[in-house]
Amino acid sequence: xxxxxxxxxRVICKSGTSVKIECRSLDFQATTMFWYxxxxxxxxxxxxxxxxxxxxxxxxxxxxDKFLINHASLTLSTLTVTSAHPEDSSxxxxxxxxxxGETQYFGPGTRLLVL
Amino acid sequence: xxxxxxxxxxxxxxxGDSAVIKCTYSDSxxxxxxxxxxxxxxxxxxxxDIRSNVGxxxxxxxxxxxxxxxxxxxxxxxxxxxxxxxxxxxAATWNDMRFGAGTRLTVKP
Numbered sequence: 001x002x003x004x005x006x007x008x009x010r011v012i013c014k015s016g017t018s019v020k021i022e023c024r025s026l027d028f029q030a031t032t033m034f035w036y037x038x039x040x041x042x043x044x045x046x047x048x049x050x051x052x053x054x055x056x057x058x059x060x061x062x063x064x065d066k067f068l069i070n071h072a073s074l075t076l077s078t079l080t081v082t083s084a085h086p087e088d089s090s091x092x093x094x095x096x097x098x099x100x101g102e103t104q105y106f107g108p109g110t111r112l113l114v115l
Numbered sequence: 116x117x118x119x120x121x122x123x124x125x126x127x128x129x130x131g132d133s134a135v136i137k138c139t140y141s142d143s144x145x146x147x148x149x150x151x152x153x154x155x156x157x158x159x160x161x162x163x164d165i166r167s168n169v170g171x172x173x174x175x176x177x178x179x180x181x182x183x184x185x186x187x188x189x190x191x192x193x194x195x196x197x198x199x200x201x202x203x204x205x206a207a208t209w210n211d212m213r214f215g216a217g218t219r220l221t222v223k224p
Binding site for chain 2: 004006034041042043044046049093095101102103104105106107108109111
């Protein structure tokens with residue numbers, strides 16, 4: 001149990017375009033989903049926390065207008081990188097928790113390359 | 116906010132030896148401490164966790180110990196195998212989860 005999927009697994013896009021990444025909890029309902037960014041050989045950096053039906057809470061320094069998060073249901077959250085630039089290239093990982101303060105289960109990640 | 120420090124940053128052991136990774140945290144209110152294993156190009160996978168009302172937990176070759184007074188917790192892997200090679204992250208949770216910087220474990224056959 002506790003499987004989280006992400007789609008796509010990797011994406012290459014041109015500078016200036018937008019990219020949407022989906023995160024789904026497959027066998028449980030997630031009260032909260034999280035979006036992380038990870039640079040090579042570094043730890044996970046929390047970008048934002050989203051709860052179903054409400055606005056996401058962004059970490060300091062993360063531009064909410066650039067990284068749009070929609071948490072449409074208890075099993076789906078999306079991250080849209082708008083007007084992507086090469087510096088947005090990174091590994092984006094989502095996670096989901098069933099209850100507050102419980103275990104976070106991570107998706108397999110999405111590698112974004114902006115040319 | 117919570118600050119989690121993890122040591123060592125890299126660890127190389129011979130197959131069959133034990134590996135120990137240590138983490139300290141700053142917020143005494145933290146009450147949940149998971150450990151994740153991340154293989155190259157993949158998302159972190161939960162391998163074991165412990166709550167603040169427990170001092171030790173074991174699952175086959177993996178064990179975690181927690182010292183709440185000293186605010187540190189450790190991951191112990193016994194009889195290491197090459198497939199244990201990965202990056203391991205500790206985390207501490209109160210209101211939100213904060214991760215350590217990670218330990219790159221290499222198990223040499």
